[in-house]
Amino acid sequence: MTITIFFLSRLRLMVSRSFRSRHTSGRMAGWLWLRCVLGPHLQRIHRSPDQSRPESRVGRRGWNYQPRSLEKHTDSILGWASAIWSLSYYSSPILLCYLYRKGYICSSKLVPVSQYVGTVLVCLLGVAFLRGWERWRNTDYLQFISILEETKKNNTPANKKKLRCYDFDFLHWPSDFSWTEAGTPKLSRAGVSLLKPEPRLRGAADSVLHSVRTLPCHIISYLIVHSFGRRMLYPGSVGLLQKAMRPMLQQGQAKLIEEFDGQRNKLVACDGNEIDTMFVDRRKDGGQRGRTLVICCEGNAGFYEVGCMNTPLEGGYSVLGWNHPGFGGSTGVPFPQNEANAMDVVIQFATHQLGFQLSEIIIYAWSIGGFTASWAAMSYPEVQSLVLDASFDDLLPLALKVMPDSWRPLVQHTVRQYMNLNNADQLLKYQGPVLLIRRTKDEIITTTGPEDVMSNRGNNLLLKLLQFRYPKIMTDEGIRVVRQWLGASNHLEEASVYSGYEVDDDWCVSVLQSYQADRDAVFPWSVGEDMTLEGRRQLALFLARKYMRNFETTHCTPLPASEFHAPWRL
Structure with a gap:
């Protein structure tokens, strides 16, 4: 304990000397130093806050924040302490059982342990103060913490622009927009509405019995x-x-x-x-x-x-x-x-x-x-x-x-x-244009493996969408030809299926435009009900190719900008 008191006294002496060396009022300096102790980690300075003109900011490289040696070491100590605390917290049930079995949880042994823990906490507090003092001596951090505090007091666009020049712990970032500003009184903290699975109809007694029987499954x-x-x-x-x-x-x-x-x-x-x-x-x-x-x-x-x-x-x-x-x-x-x-x-x-x-x-x-x-x-x-x-x-x-x-x-x-x-x-509730991009070598959303393109669940998404929007076209025969088209694993096979049914794109567009012009355009459409089997096949393949594009790659490959298109509009 004597070492701890000596450590804190030396820290107080160093801080007081630093304060006297700066031409700042004592109250303001103390406040800034306290904010440096409690402030967030600063990772990067994207640009100087003085670069106010947009044309001077774009394309300017920033630099990583360089903490001084003492700040770096104290930060490391506090980081390790936080990691040990997290590990102890999540393993506390096992740890408490172990200590109880060893007989450590008793009054005679808890007192020295509590004294030891108290000493450790005081030392960590001193380490935090040392880190704050070293941050206070760093011009970059002092400028950052001043801007952060000013933005919290006065969240103006000018202050926000200055604050965006820094990358730091987002927990300390002031709020820019809240759901309350949207003016939607029907929305509450319960949240927005979701589609729920349809409940099975049961009698009252049957429902109670089922709830009791399924309670372990719920837990x-x-x-x-x-x-x-x-x-x-x-x-x-x-x-x-x-x-x-x-x-x-x-x-x-x-x-x-x-x-x-x-x-x-x-x-x-x-x-x-x-x-x-x-x-x-x-x-x-x-x-x-x-x-x-x-x-x-x-x-x-x-x-x-x-x-x-x-x-x-x-x-x-x-x-x-x-x-x-x-x-x-x-x-x-x-x-x-x-x-x-x-x-x-x-x-x-x-x-x-x-x-x-x-x-x-x-x-x-x-x-x-x-x-x-x-x-x-x-x-x-x-x-x-x-x-x-x-x-x-x-x-x-x-x-x-x-x-x-x-x-x-x-x-x-x-x-x-x-x-x-x-x-x-949820997709079936939307009436607007949709584009589905399927990865033909997808290894994540396939149920049997990437080599089986027909097990890709994107196929089911397309079929459900087409069956809802065009039920008269997507009859059994329409589904069959679309599945045949979906079975193509590359562009050559896809084109072969498409040309095999002699799909006339211009004719398909004219049929759909004619239907849209004469009737209400809300899905589902009844287009195709008075059409030949060949016509429905052509429309089914035409719509499948308009709603879905194949990309011959795996699931996690970034999509090139050339493959990103606005969805097809009739």
Whole structure:
């Protein structure tokens, strides 16, 4: 304890000398020093806050923040202490049982242990003060913390612009937009509405008996989904993976900000989760693509820093990317309700803060992002179009693929109750243009393997969509020829099937336009009911090729900008 008191006295002496050496009022200096002690980690300085003109900012390279030696060492000590605390917290039941068996949990031994823990905490407090003092002596950090505190007091556009020059712990980033600013009184903290699976009709006594009988299944399902289940489905939410990817994510974020003048924003969803977003504005560049906003929904291990956001960005569109709850700077966990709440506040931000109309927005998703994208299209039917890349119709068949057959009833209950990613059901509620991109060598959303292109769940998504929109065309014969076309694994086979049925594109377009002009254009359409079998075949193949494009690659290959197209419009 004497060593600790001596350590703190020396620290106090060094701090007082530093304060006297600076020409700053004691009160202000003390406040800034305290903020340096409690302030966030600073990772990168994208550009100097003094570079105010946009033309001088774009393309300017930033630099990584260089902490001094003492700050680096004290930061390392506090980092190790945090890791040990986390490990102790999660292993506390086992640790307490072990200590109890060894007889350490008794009054005679708890007192010296508590004294030891208290000494360690005081030492860590001293380390934190030392780190704050070293930060206070660093001009870059002192300038950053001053801007951060000024922005928290006065969140003006000028202060926000200065703060965006820094990359730091997003937890400390002030909020830029909240769901309450959207003016939607019908929305509450309960969240937005989701499509629920249809309940089975039972009698009152039968229902009570069934609830009692299935109670163990409910408990096991809850434990599974809140432990390894959610992490298996969304591995990007695992802290260890994010820590391993941190250098790559920081590099990707620096590229978006420094090369494309991206704007990072924090959005607060109705459930209280804070959503990390990145917006690149191309409207000032002119052109139709720049005036169109593409909202990107990432995969289960994707982040906007290194994900599908780069595809429309290279295509010249304005782009808004966001991270799932629990990914990157976003808080929360990626359950379906939280995902939908996050997507809702992203769209509200795009329309109320960024100034885009819903008719100027394309929703683009990769893989599991198809859930939030299809939810957005269902909930905001005025959006311009929807593009789903390497997505699936329903999560259940893919979950059954990776689980033992003996677990089938438990997997069905868990997915339907907690992780019901029913993309197809949501997609059928949308009336606008849709483009599906299928990876012909996809190894993730196939149920038997990448060599069997017919087991790709994107096929089911297309068939369900066509059967709903064009039921008279998608009869048994229409489904058969579309399946034959889907069985083609490359462009040559696809073209061979298409030419084998002698599809006349001009005739198909004229038939559909004639139907659209004479009737209400709301799906489902009855076009094809008075048509020959050959005509229905042609229309089925024509529509399949318009709604789906093949890309001969694997699931995780980034989509080139040349393969990103606006969906077909009649």
